[in-house]
Amino acid sequence: MLPETATRIDLDDEDAILHAAAQISRRELLAPLHLLTAADSMATGPATWSQWTASLIGALVSRLDAALSDDVDGAGIAERGEAVRAEALASMSEASTTEREFVEDATLRYLASRTPAQISRDARLVATCSSPAPPRKRISRWAPARHPKPTRSQSRATDRPELLARIAGAMSLAGLDILSVDA
DSSP states (O other), X not given: OHHHHHHHSOTTOHHHHHHHHHHHOOGGGHHHHHHHHHHHHHHHOTTTSOHHHHHHHHHHHHHHHHHHSTTSOTTHHHHHHHXXXXXXXHTOTTOOHHHHHHHHHOOHHHHHTSOXXXXXXXXXXXXXXXXXXXXXXXXXXXXXXXXXXXXXXXXXXXXXXXXXXXXXXXXHHTTOOOOOOOX
């Protein structure tokens, strides 16, 4: 599994790493799996285990280790994200193609952090931005977050250079701190 995964996926793609971590599921299996992969490849022949292969598999193992650690959300993100994606798509029978594509292409970390209703609302917001005519009005939505002080903000605007920087600057000038951003 390790050589095939290391040579076929983008090691910087978090979703791909999370899917691979979900296949392994237990962090303590990583070291033995790594050693077994190296031994098997070396026994197969020198062309199978090169410095390039060793470095790719080493990078994959280190990212899988981080994904399966207790310090991060780990492989559970993949399962939760896919479950939320399926539930959101099932609830979107009347959705446009753009809305469905938004949900199908969404990252697992994004999906795992939201409810299907929130994802459907986000998909509708994105679909309004994709309409052929530029929006005449700006839409913003503010909602209290789970914590006493933080507030969640959601904005829709036609993309243009420096848009995110301007939004962040306006929030900063208003005395708000940005804790995280999903764009």
